[in-house]
Amino acid sequence: xxxxxxxxxxxxxxxxxxxxxxxxxxxxxxxxxxxxxxxxxxxxxxxxxxxxxxxxxxxxxxxxxxxxxxxxxxxxxxxxxxxxxxxxxxxxxxxxxxxxxxxxxxxxxxxxxxxxxxxxxxxxxxxxxxxxxxxxxxxxxxxxxxxxxxxxxxxxxxxxxxxxxxxxxxxxxxxxxxxxxxxxxxxxxxxxxxxxxxxxxxxxxxxxxxxxxxxxxxxxxxxxxxxxxxxxxxxxxxxxxxxxxxxxxxxxxxxxxxxxxxxxxxxxxxxxxxxxxxxxxxxxxxxxxxxxxxxxxxxxxxxxxxxxxxxxxxxxxxxxxxxxxxxxxxxxxxxxxxxxxxxxxxxxxxxxxxxxxxxxxxxxxxxxxxxxxxxxxxxxxxxxxxxxxxxxxxxxxxxxxxxxxxxxxxxxxxxxxxxxxxxxxxxxxxxxxxxxxxxxxxxxxxxxxxxxxxxxxxxxxxxxxxxxxx
Numbered sequence: 001x002x003x004x005x006x007x008x009x010x011x012x013x014x015x016x017x018x019x020x021x022x023x024x025x026x027x028x029x030x031x032x033x034x035x036x037x038x039x040x041x042x043x044x045x046x047x048x049x050x051x052x053x054x055x056x057x058x059x060x061x062x063x064x065x066x067x068x069x070x071x072x073x074x075x076x077x078x079x080x081x082x083x084x085x086x087x088x089x090x091x092x093x094x095x096x097x098x099x100x101x102x103x104x105x106x107x108x109x110x111x112x113x114x115x116x117x118x119x120x121x122x123x124x125x126x127x128x129x130x131x132x133x134x135x136x137x138x139x140x141x142x143x144x145x146x147x148x149x150x151x152x153x154x155x156x157x158x159x160x161x162x163x164x165x166x167x168x169x170x171x172x173x174x175x176x177x178x179x180x181x182x183x184x185x186x187x188x189x190x191x192x193x194x195x196x197x198x199x200x201x202x203x204x205x206x207x208x209x210x211x212x213x214x215x216x217x218x219x220x221x222x223x224x225x226x227x228x229x230x231x232x233x234x235x236x237x238x239x240x241x242x243x244x245x246x247x248x249x250x251x252x253x254x255x256x257x258x259x260x261x262x263x264x265x266x267x268x269x270x271x272x273x274x275x276x277x278x279x280x281x282x283x284x285x286x287x288x289x290x291x292x293x294x295x296x297x298x299x300x301x302x303x304x305x306x307x308x309x310x311x312x313x314x315x316x317x318x319x320x321x322x323x324x325x326x327x328x329x330x331x332x333x334x335x336x337x338x339x340x341x342x343x344x345x346x347x348x349x350x351x352x353x354x355x356x357x358x359x360x361x362x363x364x365x366x367x368x369x370x371x372x373x374x375x376x377x378x379x380x381x382x383x384x385x386x387x388x389x390x391x392x393x394x395x396x397x398x399x400x401x402x403x404x405x406x407x408x409x410x411x412x413x414x415x416x417x418x419x420x421x422x423x424x425x426x427x428x429x430x431x432x433x434x435x436x437x438x439x440x441x442x443x444x445x446x447x448x449x450x451x452x453x454x455x456x457x458x459x460x461x462x463x464x465x466x467x468x469x470x
Contacts, residue, residue: 008058
């Protein structure tokens with residue numbers, strides 16, 4: 001393997017002076033190797049064909065791209081990525097596939113902004129072990145972009161590198177790679193890419209953001225000089241756990257039942273929750289903070305769709321954690337209740353059979369037994385049964401319209417609770433017709449209404465001064 005690596009380095013250096021000849025040689029090797037299938041039985045060693053393919057892959061990952069864009073014979077990074085993907089798509093030798101995947105990941109690390117639109121096909125073709133190298137490359141890209149953000153409130157040191165930080169996370173601008181991954185999570189049509197984006201974001205939490213959070217907490221404690229915060233901040237840091245090496249096995253419980261249970265009032269997010277919950281639940285086994293960081297990141301972006309997905313995903317995580325204990329407890333209570341009722345019925349039957357067995361005996365003269373409960377007397381007068389009073393018909397649903405006097409604010413916020421500090425779930429234009437579901441007064445004694453919006457197919461809370469009941 002050292003000889004193959006040295007050969008790839010030599011070809012990359014020669015490419016600077018004789019690019020046409022190097023590309024011609026690589027093309028001949030590639031054409032010769034891809035026209036044949038591997039004949040090796042061992043998946044852990046390389047034959048001649050496999051060694052040439054590995055040399056080609058390593059060379060593509062090390063060529064100097066975009067050095068002289070005016071020279072037409074120079075290879076660009078998109079073409080190199082396409083060539084590697086074409087080899088990877090049909091290669092069956094396991095070790096060769098792994099090295100090609102690592103070469104693709106190296107290209108992504110070098111130019112993520114150019115190659116990010118082409119990643120979907122590679123993600124769909126690769127196994128979980130093969131795209132580990134891609135996750136590592138994305139982490140490296142994220143750390144570089146994170147260190148280049150400007151106008152931070154402080155500079156901290158993490159793993160001997162400098163990073164700007166903000167005490168309020170909503171003040172930090174998203175890096176380009178975060179924007180791409182959040183857009184992937186919103187796209188429920190690409191299931192594998194959606195799950196991969198969640199894994200990548202939780203990897204960022206594990207390798208950087210959890211450390212950043214602890215650093216910020218330490219700075220807050222030092223500035224506030226609170227002894228309790230200082231004590232908590234000096235607790236030993238929990239070492240980072242490795243990413244689960246195998247792709248989680250999706251069960252009907254996590255991919256179907258729990259998403260249905262959690263999205264009964266927000267059906268349009270059910271598909272996204274179904275895709276994200278199995279990966280989120282498995283990562284949650286390594287630490288609940290990872291899931292919390294992911295949900296907070298989705299909410300902090302301010303995007304209406306991401307806020308809806310995060311709210312539904314949070315409910316699904318809760319149900320996945322507590323549904324089984326609730327179901328088991330309910331089953332035990334139901335079993336005890338049925339057993340007690342059955343025992344009472346059986347006891348009454350035995351008592352009745354016992355009394356009936358002596359009733360035909362002439363000498364039977366039961367003696368009344370003193371009891372605290374008086375015997376029910378047989379009525380001497382016929383009982384008068386009151387006539388049935390017909391029930392009043394059910395009241396109609398109450399409807400209202402959104403109102404507002406300020407022409408500069410045509411949209412009104414609908415929140416997750418009866419307080420202006422709650423998250424905004426969606427907005428409605430003035431004049432929208434809604435259904436009143438409930439009402440309550442908050443801690444400040446202001447009246448809020450819980451409404452249902454047919455347009456959004458969702459419920460939320462809005463202040464009473466913005467409602468005109470019909």
